[in-house]
Amino acid sequence: MNEPPVLVLPGYMNSGAGHWQTRWEAMHAGFARVSMPDWMHPDCNAWCRTLEAALNADAAGEGGVLLAAHSLGCLTIAHWAAHHASAATLAKVAGALLVAVPDPDGPEFPRDASGFDPVPLEPVPVLPFASIVVASGDDPYGGLAFAERCARAWGSRWIEIGERGHINAESGLGDWPQGFEWLMSMHKG
Template sequence: MHGHQPTTLVLPGYLGSGPGHWQTRWEALDPAFVRVPMPDWDHPSRDAWCRTLDAALAAARAPVVFAAHSLGCLTTAFWASQYASAAQLAKVAGALLVAVPDPAGAHFPQDATGFAAVPLTRLPFATIVVASSDDPYGGAPFSQTCASAWGSRWIGIGARGHINADSGLGDWDEGRGWLASLAAAR
């Protein structure tokens, strides 16, 4: 499994990630970053998103790391705990989980279905949860609860909103460094 760069599956959240988003910028910078094409960005369904992630992983060359934002984080947790086979899990080196949203929060999109009752079980690969202190979709305490349950390293980056295009992160080299550390640790 060693000897080549990992494939990075990019998992955007609700509505997808637009042109200024760090996920989109990473894809433009590196062809090893591949966006998982969810079936409906405007009406996310946990079941459809998890099955789409599973199919994308099946087609990807191992090792794989996930670069997940917002609803992509919840998709990763549900997929790993309820959908994934042992063979699929073995392909995953780690996941960067950025801006985990709280399905019980006031701003959680009503069009997203099946994401409540976030699985709080240890994830079977290395994970880093990155949180902002003023994220309207999920505060630091919620992300710390998830990180603790998932066995993740938790990193707070101060007041950066939803850690998206509006957060002014540019190419977000720091985030890419954390993602690279997951791939290297395998």
């Protein structure tokens, strides 16, 4: 299969060596991490501007660009699409895999993060491209009800994968082939 370009959007503190995002980047030449300006003190507007710049710089393939987001990367995509995206960059995106959406009102949400609340939930759908929200039943950063509400508002397919924590390196997913399959299912090429 001809793989599309993929922009990887980690969350708070970036994704380390054992994280499925990092593993995918190592395995696939067309995957590129969006380097945010400050991983330890995320600012929603700055992260959205960084995503817009990355998409402007990316030469989208025939089937468009895919976005692989984890945690705050998911909220960044929603805010970017609702408030910061140009028509040209929106048109480049074929789909987004949105994994472990954190709740800004939750007790574990990083207090060093700013501007991610309120989460864009209108107009429905917030995301004008294919998307899949993947959630865990025991994610300390966001409950199932919150993630499902986001999926409905964003027009996303909803997938609940049981109890896998924050769906990160500690979740024991390794290369996470199922997640990769879901991401590639949105490729139009």
